[in-house]
Amino acid sequence: MNWFKQHLNWTYLLSLVFAFFMAIIVGIISGLASFILVDKSDPLYGLHTYLDESYTRLWSVTDVPDLDNLPWSASDSAGWQTATLTAYLENRGRNTLEVSILATKDPRFARPGFSVSSDVVVLKPNERGPIVLRISQNPSVQSGLSPDVGWEMIYYQVQPVPEFGNDVELPVWITIMAILVGSAAWVLHQKGRSYGWLLLSLSGIGIIIILCLENRRLMSGLE
Secondary structure, eight states: OHHHHHTHHHHHHHHHHHHHHHHHHHHHHHHHHHHHHSOOSSTTTTEEEESSTTSOSBOOSSSOOOGGGSOOOOOOTTSOEEEEEEEEEEEOSSSEEEEEEESOSSGGGOOTTEEEEOOOEEEOTTOEEEEEEEEEEOHHHHTTSSSOOSGGGOEEEEEEEOSHHHHHHHHHHHHHHHHHHHHHHHHHHHTTOOGGGGGGTTSHHHHHHHHHSOOHHHHHHHO
16 A cells, blocks of 8 residues: 555556556447347347237238328428328337337438438337327429339338346446546545545546646655
Protein backbone atom coordinates (compact mmCIF):
# COMPACT_ATOMS: atom_id res chain seq x y z
CA MET A 1 0.00 0.00 0.00
CA ASN A 2 2.91 2.38 0.64
CA TRP A 3 3.95 2.17 -3.02
CA PHE A 4 0.44 3.09 -4.14
CA LYS A 5 0.34 6.09 -1.79
CA GLN A 6 3.78 7.24 -2.91
CA HIS A 7 2.80 6.95 -6.58
CA LEU A 8 -0.78 8.23 -6.57
CA ASN A 9 -0.85 9.29 -10.20
CA TRP A 10 0.53 5.96 -11.39
CA THR A 11 -2.02 4.15 -9.24
CA TYR A 12 -4.79 6.24 -10.77
CA LEU A 13 -3.53 5.61 -14.30
CA LEU A 14 -3.29 1.87 -13.68
CA SER A 15 -6.91 1.81 -12.48
CA LEU A 16 -7.99 3.69 -15.63
CA VAL A 17 -6.10 1.25 -17.85
CA PHE A 18 -7.69 -1.69 -16.02
CA ALA A 19 -11.19 -0.22 -16.49
CA PHE A 20 -10.44 0.46 -20.16
CA PHE A 21 -9.41 -3.14 -20.82
CA MET A 22 -12.46 -4.41 -18.95
CA ALA A 23 -14.65 -2.31 -21.27
CA ILE A 24 -12.89 -3.78 -24.33
CA ILE A 25 -13.36 -7.32 -23.04
CA VAL A 26 -17.07 -6.69 -22.39
CA GLY A 27 -17.47 -5.32 -25.92
CA ILE A 28 -15.73 -8.34 -27.44
CA ILE A 29 -17.79 -10.82 -25.43
CA SER A 30 -20.99 -8.97 -26.30
CA GLY A 31 -20.11 -9.03 -30.00
CA LEU A 32 -19.35 -12.75 -29.88
CA ALA A 33 -22.62 -13.38 -28.06
CA SER A 34 -24.52 -11.46 -30.72
CA PHE A 35 -22.92 -13.61 -33.40
CA ILE A 36 -23.18 -16.98 -31.65
CA LEU A 37 -26.53 -16.74 -29.88
CA VAL A 38 -28.54 -15.44 -32.84
CA ASP A 39 -30.14 -18.09 -35.05
CA LYS A 40 -29.49 -16.88 -38.60
CA SER A 41 -30.95 -19.88 -40.41
CA ASP A 42 -34.27 -18.03 -40.83
CA PRO A 43 -34.23 -14.49 -42.29
CA LEU A 44 -37.22 -13.62 -40.07
CA TYR A 45 -35.64 -15.31 -37.00
CA GLY A 46 -38.74 -17.39 -36.29
CA LEU A 47 -41.27 -14.56 -36.68
CA HIS A 48 -44.73 -15.57 -37.94
CA THR A 49 -47.40 -13.07 -38.97
CA TYR A 50 -51.14 -13.73 -38.85
CA LEU A 51 -54.11 -11.84 -40.23
CA ASP A 52 -56.52 -12.74 -37.43
CA GLU A 53 -56.50 -12.30 -33.67
CA SER A 54 -56.93 -16.04 -33.13
CA TYR A 55 -53.57 -16.72 -34.82
CA THR A 56 -54.97 -19.23 -37.30
CA ARG A 57 -54.78 -17.34 -40.61
CA LEU A 58 -51.10 -17.11 -41.52
CA TRP A 59 -50.02 -14.17 -43.67
CA SER A 60 -48.43 -15.95 -46.64
CA VAL A 61 -47.94 -15.60 -50.37
CA THR A 62 -51.33 -17.22 -50.96
CA ASP A 63 -53.19 -15.41 -48.18
CA VAL A 64 -52.54 -11.67 -48.02
CA PRO A 65 -54.52 -8.71 -46.67
CA ASP A 66 -56.86 -7.03 -49.09
CA LEU A 67 -55.65 -3.44 -49.06
CA ASP A 68 -58.43 -2.30 -51.38
CA ASN A 69 -61.06 -3.14 -48.77
CA LEU A 70 -59.39 -1.30 -45.89
CA PRO A 71 -61.37 1.64 -44.43
CA TRP A 72 -59.45 4.34 -46.27
CA SER A 73 -59.87 7.95 -45.24
CA ALA A 74 -60.99 10.62 -47.67
CA SER A 75 -58.20 12.04 -49.82
CA ASP A 76 -56.52 15.14 -48.47
CA SER A 77 -55.62 18.19 -50.55
CA ALA A 78 -52.58 16.39 -51.95
CA GLY A 79 -54.55 13.26 -52.85
CA TRP A 80 -53.27 11.04 -50.02
CA GLN A 81 -55.46 8.47 -48.26
CA THR A 82 -54.63 6.72 -44.98
CA ALA A 83 -55.71 3.48 -43.34
CA THR A 84 -54.56 1.14 -40.58
CA LEU A 85 -54.15 -2.60 -40.63
CA THR A 86 -53.58 -4.73 -37.54
CA ALA A 87 -51.46 -7.86 -37.96
CA TYR A 88 -50.62 -10.37 -35.25
CA LEU A 89 -47.07 -11.49 -34.56
CA GLU A 90 -45.76 -14.66 -32.98
CA ASN A 91 -42.11 -15.18 -32.10
CA ARG A 92 -41.26 -18.86 -32.51
CA GLY A 93 -37.50 -18.24 -32.48
CA ARG A 94 -35.05 -18.37 -29.62
CA ASN A 95 -34.16 -14.66 -29.61
CA THR A 96 -36.01 -11.58 -28.47
CA LEU A 97 -37.07 -9.68 -31.60
CA GLU A 98 -37.62 -6.02 -32.43
CA VAL A 99 -40.12 -5.77 -35.28
CA SER A 100 -41.18 -2.76 -37.33
CA ILE A 101 -42.80 -2.23 -40.73
CA LEU A 102 -41.49 -0.25 -43.68
CA ALA A 103 -42.58 0.19 -47.28
CA THR A 104 -39.23 -1.02 -48.57
CA LYS A 105 -35.99 -2.46 -47.26
CA ASP A 106 -33.98 0.13 -49.16
CA PRO A 107 -35.32 3.74 -49.20
CA ARG A 108 -33.78 4.19 -52.65
CA PHE A 109 -36.38 1.81 -54.06
CA ALA A 110 -39.41 3.28 -52.31
CA ARG A 111 -42.51 3.24 -54.50
CA PRO A 112 -43.96 6.70 -55.16
CA GLY A 113 -47.45 7.16 -53.79
CA PHE A 114 -47.22 4.39 -51.17
CA SER A 115 -45.81 4.27 -47.66
CA VAL A 116 -46.07 2.02 -44.59
CA SER A 117 -44.85 2.53 -41.04
CA SER A 118 -45.37 1.19 -37.54
CA ASP A 119 -44.08 1.43 -34.01
CA VAL A 120 -41.36 -0.98 -32.90
CA VAL A 121 -42.80 -4.11 -31.26
CA VAL A 122 -40.60 -6.21 -28.97
CA LEU A 123 -41.40 -9.91 -28.67
CA LYS A 124 -39.66 -12.40 -26.42
CA PRO A 125 -39.39 -16.07 -27.50
CA ASN A 126 -42.83 -17.75 -27.69
CA GLU A 127 -44.54 -14.37 -27.16
CA ARG A 128 -47.40 -13.01 -29.26
CA GLY A 129 -48.60 -9.49 -29.90
CA PRO A 130 -50.32 -7.19 -32.41
CA ILE A 131 -48.65 -4.64 -34.64
CA VAL A 132 -50.49 -1.73 -36.27
CA LEU A 133 -49.51 -0.84 -39.81
CA ARG A 134 -50.09 2.77 -40.82
CA ILE A 135 -50.56 2.80 -44.57
CA SER A 136 -50.72 5.81 -46.88
CA GLN A 137 -51.35 5.85 -50.59
CA ASN A 138 -51.91 8.33 -53.37
CA PRO A 139 -54.01 6.71 -56.11
CA SER A 140 -53.32 9.48 -58.62
CA VAL A 141 -49.56 8.95 -58.29
CA GLN A 142 -49.80 5.17 -58.42
CA SER A 143 -52.05 5.19 -61.47
CA GLY A 144 -49.10 6.14 -63.63
CA LEU A 145 -46.95 3.30 -62.35
CA SER A 146 -46.77 -0.31 -63.42
CA PRO A 147 -47.19 -2.92 -62.14
CA ASP A 148 -49.70 -2.13 -59.43
CA VAL A 149 -48.58 -3.57 -56.10
CA GLY A 150 -49.84 -3.41 -52.52
CA TRP A 151 -48.96 -5.97 -49.88
CA GLU A 152 -45.75 -6.85 -51.76
CA MET A 153 -44.37 -3.46 -50.74
CA ILE A 154 -44.78 -4.18 -47.03
CA TYR A 155 -41.40 -5.05 -45.56
CA TYR A 156 -40.94 -6.51 -42.09
CA GLN A 157 -37.77 -5.26 -40.43
CA VAL A 158 -36.78 -7.85 -37.84
CA GLN A 159 -33.83 -7.32 -35.50
CA PRO A 160 -32.79 -10.02 -33.00
CA VAL A 161 -31.77 -8.84 -29.53
CA PRO A 162 -29.42 -11.31 -27.78
CA GLU A 163 -30.33 -11.91 -24.14
CA PHE A 164 -26.67 -11.99 -23.08
CA GLY A 165 -26.32 -8.30 -22.37
CA ASN A 166 -29.23 -7.85 -19.96
CA ASP A 167 -27.92 -10.11 -17.18
CA VAL A 168 -24.16 -9.89 -17.67
CA GLU A 169 -23.13 -6.56 -19.17
CA LEU A 170 -24.93 -4.25 -16.75
CA PRO A 171 -23.15 -5.51 -13.58
CA VAL A 172 -19.81 -5.34 -15.40
CA TRP A 173 -20.42 -1.75 -16.53
CA ILE A 174 -21.43 -0.84 -12.97
CA THR A 175 -18.15 -2.34 -11.78
CA ILE A 176 -16.20 -0.32 -14.35
CA MET A 177 -17.91 2.90 -13.26
CA ALA A 178 -17.22 2.03 -9.61
CA ILE A 179 -13.51 1.59 -10.43
CA LEU A 180 -13.37 4.95 -12.23
CA VAL A 181 -15.14 6.89 -9.50
CA GLY A 182 -13.66 4.94 -6.59
CA SER A 183 -10.07 5.31 -7.75
CA ALA A 184 -10.59 9.04 -8.34
CA ALA A 185 -12.08 9.44 -4.86
CA TRP A 186 -9.18 7.52 -3.29
CA VAL A 187 -6.60 9.66 -5.08
CA LEU A 188 -8.35 12.89 -4.09
CA HIS A 189 -8.48 11.71 -0.47
CA GLN A 190 -4.78 10.85 -0.45
CA LYS A 191 -3.96 14.23 -1.97
CA GLY A 192 -6.11 16.02 0.59
CA ARG A 193 -8.35 17.44 -2.10
CA SER A 194 -12.10 18.09 -2.17
CA TYR A 195 -14.39 15.34 -3.41
CA GLY A 196 -15.98 18.00 -5.59
CA TRP A 197 -13.37 17.09 -8.20
CA LEU A 198 -15.25 13.79 -8.64
CA LEU A 199 -17.70 15.63 -10.87
CA LEU A 200 -14.93 15.77 -13.47
CA SER A 201 -13.55 12.28 -12.92
CA LEU A 202 -15.53 10.71 -15.78
CA SER A 203 -14.38 13.18 -18.43
CA GLY A 204 -11.05 13.29 -20.20
CA ILE A 205 -10.19 16.77 -18.93
CA GLY A 206 -11.24 15.73 -15.42
CA ILE A 207 -8.73 12.86 -15.44
CA ILE A 208 -5.94 15.26 -16.45
CA ILE A 209 -6.93 17.71 -13.72
CA ILE A 210 -6.91 15.03 -11.02
CA LEU A 211 -3.44 13.91 -12.16
CA CYS A 212 -2.17 17.50 -12.07
CA LEU A 213 -3.52 18.35 -8.62
CA GLU A 214 -0.76 18.80 -6.06
CA ASN A 215 -0.61 16.50 -3.06
CA ARG A 216 -1.50 18.85 -0.20
CA ARG A 217 -0.79 16.20 2.40
CA LEU A 218 2.68 15.66 1.03
CA MET A 219 3.30 19.37 0.83
CA SER A 220 2.17 19.93 4.44
CA GLY A 221 4.44 17.07 5.55
CA LEU A 222 7.42 18.70 3.90
CA GLU A 223 6.72 21.95 5.67
